[in-house]
Amino acid sequence: MLFDPQSADVEFEASGQRSYERASRTATEHRPAAGFLSVPKLGGVVPNAVLRRPHTHDYRRVVFRHFQTGVLRADDVTSPVDAGDAFAQAFHAWLDRECPKFERLEFQFVLLDAQAVRVDVEIAGNGHGLDVASPLYLGLELSNESFHSIGDRVDSIRRTHPRLMATAVSLIDEASRRTVYVRTPDEFLDMFARWYWNGSSDCTDEEATEELKDRFGEDFEEFHRYMPSAVRPILCPDDARPFRYDASVMRWRKAPVLGAPALERLSLEGDKAARGLCRELLQLKSLLAGAKRRRGFRNQTRNLFGLEAWGNSLFPAATLAMNEDQLVGQLLDDHYNCEMQGGEYTYFQGFAPFATEARAIRRQFADWRHALRVLGSLDRVLTLISS
Structure with a gap:
């Protein structure tokens, strides 16, 4: 020691x-x-x-x-x-x-x-x-x-641009993988899926129903609040998921995000909080790009x-x-x-x-x-x- x-x-x-x-x-x-x-x-x-x-x-x-x-x-x-x-x-x-x-x-x-x-x-x-x-x-x-x-700040973020939330959580996720572990909203959805939906965070209400019936019985009133359509908006709406599973090609895909030019433009528009967020996302994006150029760090994980x-x-x-x-x-x-x-x-x-x-x-x-x-x-x- x-x-x-x-x-x-x-x-x-x-x-x-x-x-x-x-x-x-x-x-x-x-x-x-x-x-x-x-x-x-x-x-x-x-x-x-x-x-x-x-x-x-x-x-x-x-x-x-x-x-x-x-x-x-x-x-x-x-x-x-x-x-x-x-x-x-x-x-x-x-x-x-x-x-x-x-x-x-x-x-x-x-x-x-x-x-x-x-x-x-x-x-x-x-x-x-x-x-x-x-x-x-x-x-x-x-x-x-x-x-x-995130709370009420989500409204300002979404008003600024429909893809700004996805851009923020995607960069947070990448920075976390490069440095220290940060738990993001999609992890709460994964936790819930493991407990209630047989592990699939992308399942439909119909697919989840059988699992929920086994757990709560046949009474819909007992389990309706555990349905994917009810839970996802609370834990992790679609624009807060950095990755989505594409069943048609059986692979995970990154969420569509804003590039540097769009972030630069948005950093000059909207309310003060949104402008500040866009400027910092630009900085983080640049630093992560610099990390990929470092010797031995091209692997994003x-x-x-x-x-x-x-x-x-x-x-x-x-x-x-x-x-x-x-x-x-x-x-x-x-x-x-x-x-x-x-x-x-x-x-x-x-x-x-x-x-x-x-x-x-x-x-x-x-x-x-x-x-x-x-x-x-x-x-x-x-x-x-x-x-």
């Missing part, structure tokens, strides 16, 4: 209304938290950390290379206890310079050694375990339900942080729902109850090994710098689109 532990049970709150308590203890809670260092709220004051671990040759070499390449600065370090302390201070000083402040996203960067990562990967049920690529890892910790809803081990995170960095509705609350309750009973979850989205060679180190920090810019734009879009 790397850093002094923090061992306290935590209660999680969503929008101040709903709490989810940890039903089982993960490896993160069992281990001495000399296993990690957390950075609260990213952009606030960064604490120093002390590395409590014997200095192996590989460990010292990785720390030395990061200072030697210049990505970490020696003048950011004050009275280090050892090489690990120096690394932690310098890395978090780098984060303070590069990381924007967030209003919607909630997550933390955590420094871990390979053994700490291995335990969490095993807890998450990833059977093959960890293929160790570095003695040091960067973890993305998601430890809270940060809930936000590859994470910009270079996560190579996955933690089956219980929470997202943010949840975006159409409305703060009773149905949404029930789905979240059912989801967390189910996950907690299964027990194969952690509070980490994933883990990225720190590069060990000079050229790879420079490229990795450049990729992380770009990822942080994407996150800053993603957070601003979420702030503009939600209440």
